[in-house]
Amino acid sequence: MTPLRDRADFIRRNTRVLPVPQVPEIRLHLADDATELWQKTEADLGLLDLPPPFWAFAWAGGQALARYLVDRPEAVRGARVLDFASGSGLVAIAAARAGALAVEAADIDAFALDAIAMNAALNGVAVAPRGDDLVGRDEGWDVVLAADIFYERDTAGAVTAWLAGLAARGARVLVGDPGRSYFDAARFESLAAYDVPVMRSLEDADVKRSGVWRFRR
Template identity: 60%
Template sequence: MKTDPERFILDNTSVLSPPHVPEIRLRLASEAHDLWLKTEEELEEIGLPPPFWAFAWAGGQGLARYVLDHPATVRGCSVLDFASGSGLVAIAAKLAGAAEVVAADIDPLSQTAIRLNAALNGVRIDHRGDDLIGQDLGWDVVLAGDVFYDRTFALALIPWFSRLAGRGATVLVGDPGRSYCPREQMHSLVTYEVPVTRALEDSEIKRTTVWRFLPDPAS
């Protein structure tokens, strides 16, 4: 990778607090379109995805808020934050008392962003950059913010989350009404009104629900 990940992130983000989770500080894009275009121009040749790590998405903000307000959900537990992006939810879990937290994201820039953001908040977060879908490493809690935006991705996640829930893991999903969210397979825990950037969403407030995944009755 020719571009230095840490330098790229430091040069193109500011330290901000997500509006729904003001306790946490992250390196985020202040100008969404500018960073998106810059990422495409500078990093497209090496095949990196769009900079999802540079934004506090509604599902992640809602899930992080829930974890901070209900620390017993993760306290003393081993936690996986799947598709972690900026590491927002992983950081919330660690601040809430999780024993160990793994932030998983296949974007190499996300790994650097998570490390920088964890340091900003004085916590230690482990990272996995491989594809964990279908794996079960014994996590007590699995957290996933805003992951049901793509049909193919959703079809891979749903049976995996069902199996994890079936063997006793707590699987929590933060979702702001994405098209492929399997609401019939989950139990609603709480709903928030989450402020977001209009540059990325269709409104300035996204109604975001935290769901608990239910085991598949057939499993």
């Protein structure tokens, strides 16, 4: 695995610290172009078969969910929170800002874990990065947050089933999604919707209508 100091240096050199469009209270290390960054990650660090650099962008669903938490801190205040597939850590940071008792941010990409730590420090909040695959596990979280995770059929099915189980035992499960292909909206109820500014190179649009959802009771 690439040493942490190399990953952190790479993130600093290839991103800019910018406010998140929908949540300008939060700043992140953000990149300008996904393909270029992906290629540079492999070329500069000599690594192959890396996942896309999801950690370097503020995705539409995450922006919507983060905005919801900042505006409605009672959703996470005093709670033990897991942000699943955290990417940049945006949603986890929003939960910490909103007064969560403890926040974990899970992602299986090592670069994401470093980005989460750097972005949390940038925003002056405590977030604990976790690199293990938590699907199917229940560690007693009060609130589980997930955004922009319904891209692929198999992954979406497994994650939806896992989240449904957590919700059934009493966890508050909140999802941010802009209408990804495998989001099963029939199983959720809408809590809020936002017109989120996004990068056209990522979404083929300048603004993406994005919702915050919870499982139907």
